[in-house]
Amino acid sequence: MDPLITGIGGIILLLILFFIGVPIGFAMAIAGFVGFAYVVNTKAALHLLANDIFTHFNSYALSVLPMFILMGCMAFAAGIGSKAFNVAYILMGRLRGGLIVATAIACCIFGALTGSGAATNVAIGKSAIPEMKKYRYDPSLSLGALACSGTLGFMIPPSIPLAVYGIITEQSIGKLFIAGLLPGILITLLFILTALSVCWIRPDWGPPGESTNLKQKLKSLLGLIDALILFLLVIGGLFAGFFSPTMAGAIGSAGAIVIGLIRKELTWIKFIEGLRDSLRLSCMIFILIVGAMIFGHFITATGVSQGLVNWASDLSPLGLIIFISILFFILGCFIDITPILLLLVPLFYPLIIKSGYDPIWFGVVVCTLCMIGIITPPVGTNLFVTKGLVGDEVPIATIMKGIYIFLIPLTIGLILIIAFPGISTILPNFMTY
Amino acid sequence: MVVESMTGITETNGFIKFQKFIRLLSGWFEWVGMSAMMVIVLTTLIDVVGSKWFQWPLPGSTELTGVLQIAAIAGGLAFSKIDGRHIRVEFFIDRLPVRGKLAIEIFNSILGFGLFALAGWMTYKFGINLLQSGTETLLLRIPLSPFSFWIAICCIPMCGVILIELIGLINRMRR
Numbered sequence: 001m002d003p004l005i006t007g008i009g010g011i012i013l014l015l016i017l018f019f020i021g022v023p024i025g026f027a028m029a030i031a032g033f034v035g036f037a038y039v040v041n042t043k044a045a046l047h048l049l050a051n052d053i054f055t056h057f058n059s060y061a062l063s064v065l066p067m068f069i070l071m072g073c074m075a076f077a078a079g080i081g082s083k084a085f086n087v088a089y090i091l092m093g094r095l096r097g098g099l100i101v102a103t104a105i106a107c108c109i110f111g112a113l114t115g116s117g118a119a120t121n122v123a124i125g126k127s128a129i130p131e132m133k134k135y136r137y138d139p140s141l142s143l144g145a146l147a148c149s150g151t152l153g154f155m156i157p158p159s160i161p162l163a164v165y166g167i168i169t170e171q172s173i174g175k176l177f178i179a180g181l182l183p184g185i186l187i188t189l190l191f192i193l194t195a196l197s198v199c200w201i202r203p204d205w206g207p208p209g210e211s212t213n214l215k216q217k218l219k220s221l222l223g224l225i226d227a228l229i230l231f232l233l234v235i236g237g238l239f240a241g242f243f244s245p246t247m248a249g250a251i252g253s254a255g256a257i258v259i260g261l262i263r264k265e266l267t268w269i270k271f272i273e274g275l276r277d278s279l280r281l282s283c284m285i286f287i288l289i290v291g292a293m294i295f296g297h298f299i300t301a302t303g304v305s306q307g308l309v310n311w312a313s314d315l316s317p318l319g320l321i322i323f324i325s326i327l328f329f330i331l332g333c334f335i336d337i338t339p340i341l342l343l344l345v346p347l348f349y350p351l352i353i354k355s356g357y358d359p360i361w362f363g364v365v366v367c368t369l370c371m372i373g374i375i376t377p378p379v380g381t382n383l384f385v386t387k388g389l390v391g392d393e394v395p396i397a398t399i400m401k402g403i404y405i406f407l408i409p410l411t412i413g414l415i416l417i418i419a420f421p422g423i424s425t426i427l428p429n430f431m432t433y
Numbered sequence: 434m435v436v437e438s439m440t441g442i443t444e445t446n447g448f449i450k451f452q453k454f455i456r457l458l459s460g461w462f463e464w465v466g467m468s469a470m471m472v473i474v475l476t477t478l479i480d481v482v483g484s485k486w487f488q489w490p491l492p493g494s495t496e497l498t499g500v501l502q503i504a505a506i507a508g509g510l511a512f513s514k515i516d517g518r519h520i521r522v523e524f525f526i527d528r529l530p531v532r533g534k535l536a537i538e539i540f541n542s543i544l545g546f547g548l549f550a551l552a553g554w555m556t557y558k559f560g561i562n563l564l565q566s567g568t569e570t571l572l573l574r575i576p577l578s579p580f581s582f583w584i585a586i587c588c589i590p591m592c593g594v595i596l597i598e599l600i601g602l603i604n605r606m607r608r
Contacts, residue, residue: 023519050555250477283513
């Protein structure tokens with residue numbers, strides 16, 4: 001059989017495995033193994049399986065992932081998320097829709113300490129939801145805003161999707177992290193603008209909270225010290241080229257632990273829970289990566305990647321970006337974003353380079369698409385995390401309505417990032433390494 | 434002897450003992466993984482402080498991180514499965530009738546079991562190859578074969594977890 005047809009057959013098998021509920025990492029490994037055995041031979045496929053598992057478990061480049069996951073879990077256990085929300089609430093709470101603004105700002109701050117959208121959602125949601133209920137905020141708008149603001153954890157450095165992208169494409173993870181900073185702030189501002197506009201039109205959806213005086217506002221800023229120290233330590237160190245991303249993650253983890261201990265927030269139980277949580281999450285991501293690598297070897301052996309490159313080379317550079325965005329959006333509705341990232345980036349990256357696009361900029365575009373992917377129903381991680389936080393009180397359809405409102409600023413953000421690459425590339429250009 | 438288990442499924446005493454054993458084993462392995470993860474943080478810290486302030490980087494810290502990462506990730510495999518961490522698309526199978534869904538879940542478990550049984554067997558053979566060739570890390574000369582064997586060993590509780598899942602599903606299908 002023509003290897004190209006076999007490759008397409010392998011992709012169809014993979015999609016079938018996805019949709020019958022085989023865990024995605026397992027599905028990629030199975031489809032890749034079976035396909036490789038068919039295209040090359042069984043002995044080679046068996047060797048590939050062991051080699052890919054060992055090599056990737058042993059990879060120093062991948063160690064950035066567990067370190068930043070650990071940092072996020074420890075920052076959460078140290079109570080930095082709730083402090084960030086309190087500060088943002090004191091500063092912005094008295095505005096119409098001020099709680100939503102505070103949520104977006106707090107997510108932006110906590111996003112600077114974790115690379116996970118879901119972790120940001122939980123850390124801020126736990127403090128924000130009771131306040132939103134207290135001030136009778138419209139559940140649809142407030143919960144939709146929370147789910148969408150949680151995605152900022154993906155863009156504001158450190159970022160797990162950008163780290164994964166950096167590993168796949170062999171781009172500097174430090175540069176990618178720094179590149180995500182301005183787009184993250186831009187999207188935060190767009191969220192704030194949307195919240196203020198909606199609450200200006202419908203004041204009953206976001207009534208103002210208690211007003212605070214200047215002294216209270218200034219005093220509240222002390223609550224940001226912990227987050228600021230960690231951010232400057234990790235991202236400042238990366239920006240200055242003082243240490244590698246893995247080192248930054250390890251130092252950030254240790255810093256979060258120390259802060260938690262000094263503030264007496266981090267108990268032994270919370271520490272163990274955080275460590276356990278980060279290990280389990282890391283295992284899931286490693287299995288996804290190993291699965292994607294096995295599948296990637298099969299796809300390379302069939303020549304599908306080359307076929308795709310030949311086909312898509314007829315598209316204009318902008319057409320290519322639009323095509324990739326649509327593909328991400330459609331798949332993002334049904335599949336979690338990490339496997340999509342692992343499947344699509346290796347396929348399209350050569351084309352992006354051939355089209356003359358900046359790989360760092362493309363990483364930020366992909367990260368924005370991931371932000372959209374984790375909120376779009378029916379399979380949106382942050383949608384379900386928000387639903388989990390609020391319990392049976394609010395139906396999922398109500399949260400989805402709010403998400404549709406905040407998809408507008410997110411889409412505008414994506415368009416701006418695509419149209420003005422400088423937003424992503426200006427800061428990395430200042431880096432000296 | 435036949436008893437009603439926590440999941441409400443009628444199971445034999447031997448099966449419950451097996452379940453407890455696998456859970457205990459997975460828990461031990463996870464502790465190894467968690468400890469390895471903390472050691473990565475510590476070695477990296479020592480390396481950074483040593484290299485930036487004392488001009489003495491920890492020799493082979495990247496090699497140490499690599500092998501400790503194997504210990505960590507392989508150690509956490511089984512419990513990440515017990516905890517249901519592996520992402521899957523449930524949107525379509527949730528719409529199937531109960532028996533259809535169970536049949537598909539049984540098929541999925543067989544595939545998962547096969548995958549990790551193969552992975553365990555092949556990483557064991559890979560370890561034998563590494564042992565025979567005497568493969569070590571470049572700087573610290575840490576032999577790599579024990580880490581491949583560790584992955585193979587960690588596949589045992591993983592297969593056990595999937596097997597328990599499979600037996601539970603078959604029992605539910607029979608009822």
